[in-house]
Amino acid sequence: MSVIMSIMLFFSSIKPAETLPSLIQKGKASFYSKKFNGRKTAYGERVSADALEGAHRSFPLNTLVEVTNLDNQRTVIVRINDRGPFAKGRVIDLTHAAARALGMISKGVANVSLRVIGKSQSVAFAPAPSAFSAPVAFQPLLEPVL
Template sequence: MSLIVSIMLFFGGMKSTEAHSGLIQKGKASFYSKRFHGKKTTSGERYQNNKLTAAHLSLPMNTLVEVTNLANNQSVVVRINDRGPHGKGRIIDLAYGAAKALGMVSSGIANVAIRVVGFNRKITEPITADLFPLNTRFEPRLAPVDNI
């Protein structure tokens, strides 16, 4: 039965732009020049240097992707909001803020692994692997509600 389902999915006309949670791709990442700040992306949003966004050739817009710099193991979650990269041999083009979080600004290009972690949501706060360092104690920002 599972063979039949697999064959149906394979030949069922699955679009190449459909993202599958956990999809992993390895390759080179670059980042946008600061001169693109304020220009429109493919999604219609304005590019902002400090946001955690990225360009990918085939992943759907608003796909959340974890990008890991393979040289230093730093990770960041970005949202796809543009098409690209247009540089040869690159798999993702990051906003400057994401490149800074990955520690790749000085090198300009980094070997990365990208993994799909979610869909159709916007990131409201920066999400990085070191958001809660292991040497600090977690303090909740909201107090519990006693009377509901």
């Protein structure tokens, strides 16, 4: 019984990756093929080639990761929204926009370092109103200031 309690105490003291900011991992990164654009991720979101997002095997959903291309020192921050990569030897899959920002499009694979910087809040964005537009009901009340 004491062995089971010891094991339970040991595993309860391990912190998940989301609470370990500045966790660093090195390895190879690849990026999604354009055929995956619009397909669902493991979390049910749609893959967008224009978003700065990525797939990691163990980081939780919405983890923000700073990815640095070790060949040219270019850096991008991506949000984890998928599981993967499933190719052997890869640590992260990136969207096309993130790969372009890192300058790895022509090679296809790059040596990178990953650093966890925090957790993103999932927010639904509404279109921002223009500073010069007013609802139709208030337009007759608006007069220029001289």
